[in-house]
Amino acid sequence: MVRLLTGHDKPQLPETHYLDNRIFTDEAIFREEQERIFTKTWQFVCHESEVDKPGDFRCARIAGKSIIMVRGADNVIRGFHNACRHRAAEIVRDESGTARMFTCFYHHWTYGLDGRLRGVSKPEGYEAVNLDKSTLGLVPVRSESFAGLVFVCLDDGVEPLREFLGDIVKGFEEPLGTIPLEVFHFHKAVLKTNWKLWQDNNSERYHALLHVANRKTMPWVLGKTSPMKLRIEAHGHSGYWADGGEAVVDYAKGGYSDGAEGALPGMRGDEMRVINLFPDLMINIRSNVVRLDRMVPLGPDRTLVEWRGLAVKGDDARMRAIRTRQHNLFWGPTGRNLPEDVLAVESQARAMGTGDIRYSIIAREEQLNPTDDANIRSYYREWGRRMGKSPATLA
């Protein structure tokens, strides 16, 4: 009898070159990731401009926790768990705002912008027990910033942010960190997919084939070589960009107006850089505008994605309109590429959910051209190291 092909046969490839698709669907693996990855890595929360002035605050969810970032009167950005020390109501119930102090809405305990418990209502009721306010401040979360990006880490044992980022910063520190930027665009969606599939989508250029806009403006993706090269750095971080030579995006070929005007520091006209920080921050830079993706995994097949657009603070109306157009053309919620990317990763999640195809193939080797899978392999090496299991064999 002829043996039919099954989707559960191991690929005849090195173990580094394929993935077991259960890492995208399994509930227990998802919970383990929250524990071993999201609570043990630096997590991007917001851009500095979102807490621009003393008293500005911004809320975020990380690994199931609710966090408040707030700029103090001393201009320091601090992070706190969003829970009152009295009976644990949420201190802040808005996504963002400006406060002189935080007053819990339930029984009116008040905290300073530095987190200290400043006052309790009806204090005479606590006199008998001598309540010590100095031990009842908001619970702090470790926070550090780099190039305008504010990160927090839920684990005190983790290395400092700068060490965690390592050499990948050379891709973004000049355009993001040497000129004041601000968030001009924010939107979010709950994608019906696993969070890593969204990261993979941003990491691999092979899928430029999916996008009519990329087929037209990045004709080199279909060729053998490319001006852009993959950069594989420590800790699972990677990116791709060109060091010079021809423009990597040919807007004119696609019939679009070019994106060269107002290039950010260190960026050439019609340049594009893609940077993927482990585990879940994506920094995409088109000459004059930046897109940041951050994720809040909600379940193996549900992922909240937040998209931010960054432009130069103090742009005049004309320049801001140019950056906004450039951002929206491919990356806006109604842009040319984003809707297609979402369809692709949701389609993967549906098919993987059936369990019919056990393995994904990440086997392209192309001298670090962006359609090489080397960056994805490096990402999953780091995933395996942190999870204590191979993403190919789950052993």
Add this chain to the structure above:
Amino acid sequence: MSSHQEDLEAIRTVVQRTAALLDTEQFSEWISLFDAEGSYELAAYSTEIRRWMTWQLSDRPALKQMLDEVGEHVRDPARRRHVVGMPFVEFTDDATARATTTFSLFRTTPEGTSSLYIVGSYEDQFIKRDGAWRYAFHRVVSDTRVLDAFTHIPV
């Protein structure tokens, strides 16, 4: 019928046609509802960053290019249907007017499941040229900011 009444009817008809032409994907007819100098904007207010955002702003040539390429895109297979309220029209002079119209846009998947996609309002500026009212500025303000399925097709 007074000419004012005729103008009012004409503008209301343009708004209804806008929605109907998108539902049936008659894109070149949809573009012809714009004045030669007209443009389309999709805007939303973010409570997170506390500012207005332009999600799309296109003049007629950019709209034409985008809609000409619809067939080359991979798309959400759901069909869309607008439900449009009665436009509230104010004339600024004989040849210009403003109109505000609430709308909702539903999507129905090929399997027949319907869901609300976007709710918002049209905040439009009209101009009358050669006896016809067209959009000088067709501004779609979306209340919905968490989209269930993305599309670059105008709303």
